[in-house]
Amino acid sequence: MQSNRLLIAAISLATFTAVPWIPFIATARAAPSPPDSPAFREFAQRVQQYVKLRKAPQRTTRHREEIVDRRDALAQAIRESRPDAKQGDIFTPEVSEEFRRVIQSVFQGPSASSVRRTIRQGDPVAGLRLTVNGAYPQHLPLTTVPPTLLSRLPELPERMAYRIVGHDFVLQDTEARLVIDFIPGVIP
């Protein structure tokens, strides 16, 4: 009986510890080095701090106005809750340097040509002047973020996304459509 309990506990522990790694196992082909470094951990903490500002997610509705109103209200609430936010608050110098290192390695690695091609094919946006807490313009397309690059970066919470705008690398709140922070000039 005792040994059975020990066995169940061991299996439970093994399952529990394995679960967070399932995505990495499933995508191991695309992610040779799981994103883990002190700088990325700091980044994850700062993102989590940001996420705490947000309310419950939107719900589906037939009313277009409701979606737009909620988006605008969310954006306004976020702006008000971080009025002094500036470039570099989340992408601190250390964090930016780590992102820069990973981005450079992807753009110089074996998949470099297909990564560049993905960006070119995604109707790349250029000439957009980014501001923290500024809205990503509705009429502009979103440049496809190369999956090879995404596989090398820290996973983001729901409703957050990395974006590429010209040579800038952006952290976006997709629901509020706000620029949360960015690293200028890091995309070759």
Place this chain on the structure above:
Amino acid sequence: MQHLGRLIFLTFIFLSQKTLLAQGQEITLPIKSGSVRFAAIGDMGTGKRPQYEVAQRMFEFQQKFPFNFVIMLGDNIYGGKSPAELRKKFDIPYKPLLDAGVQFYATLGNHDDTNERFYKLFNMNGQQYYSFKKGNVQFFVLDSDYLDPKQLAWIEKELANSGSDWKICYFHHPLYSSGAFHGSSTELRKILEPLFVKYGVQVVFSGHEHLYERVKPQKGIYYFTEGASGELRAGNLKKTDITAVGYDKDQSFLLIEISGDDLYFQAVSRTGVTIDSGTIRRPAALQSVAPQAKSALP
């Protein structure tokens, strides 16, 4: 005199429409009892006249070929996204279909706002990627703008657990394309194709290139691009050795019927001309019998 001119003009338009309607009545699909029937449109959300004309043509076909849902291949709403713009680019053009009970299942393109997933009539249930079943067919809808590890893990799990006879994926960026403007999305292909092969996906639909193309089977998978249901990049198709049939002279849409082990397709132009049609037999049931497909084009 001015009235006479207007009358002659309107008569000419009416007769032109009648001619087009006459051409547009041809249904090549078998309309079998109990079959899964749907339409596919991509890159349509312009709010301009060609989108409305394609939508009207779809409605006319729906009267004869009663499909009950439409898959949207992305770029559902171009440009401005105010409620008024959204109505102009979706609700109004497709109103006859919506009123007829036709459902729409959207995927996001690079011109879409991710908040479109909250719009009930897009049937995304607030998700950027999702799946749904119709009869013996399971559809897997991806967000190819943002194929992160989380989404890849999801699609692998969904495909692995699917017990449906037909597995159909759709997303915005084509893995294979002879379009000159964008071409094939080779990085996405490198990641997605092995999963599609491993788990037996038979057919993939995409948009992004503003034309129609059916690609010769690649590793046993059939690829369709339908990115001209509103936008059009005329003359942009540079046929390659992967092209089975392509069409870039006018806007278009696709009609699909699945019955048992057979998938029937018909691509139709804005003016109602059939530009491609044929049958695909489910490869698991096929066992090395060549697919039959025909094109109305030279």
